[in-house]
């Protein structure tokens with residue numbers, strides 16, 4: 001495996017933790033690419049090249065969104081937090097005790113759940 005940014009011995013990590021690590025590191029890379037392409041587009045004087053760079057930036061946003069959705073489907077904590085905070089109109093920063101209840105799941109077929117990674121905030 002190519003990822004070398006694990007913070008614990010690989011043989012002590014569950015398959016689910018390693019999968020989550022790969023998704024999180026990939027999400028970080030995609031967001032980094034979004035930032036790079038946006039800065040390069042701002043700094044580019046050639047209109048055609050600027051448009052290519054912006055196109056590439058939008059593609060990286062798509063990739064990041066796919067990874068975020070994978071995390072949501074595989075982590076109850078991500079699912080709860082994203083349901084509570086995304087696509088809302090109120091204050092973004094709210095006291096956790098005052099946070100709105102997560103929106104109910106849409107009526108669509110459940111995502112395949114072969115496993116979950118469990119809580120990422122609390123000790124196992």
Ligand SMILES: [Fe+2]
Pocket residue numbers: 030033059060063
């Ligand atoms: Fe990408």
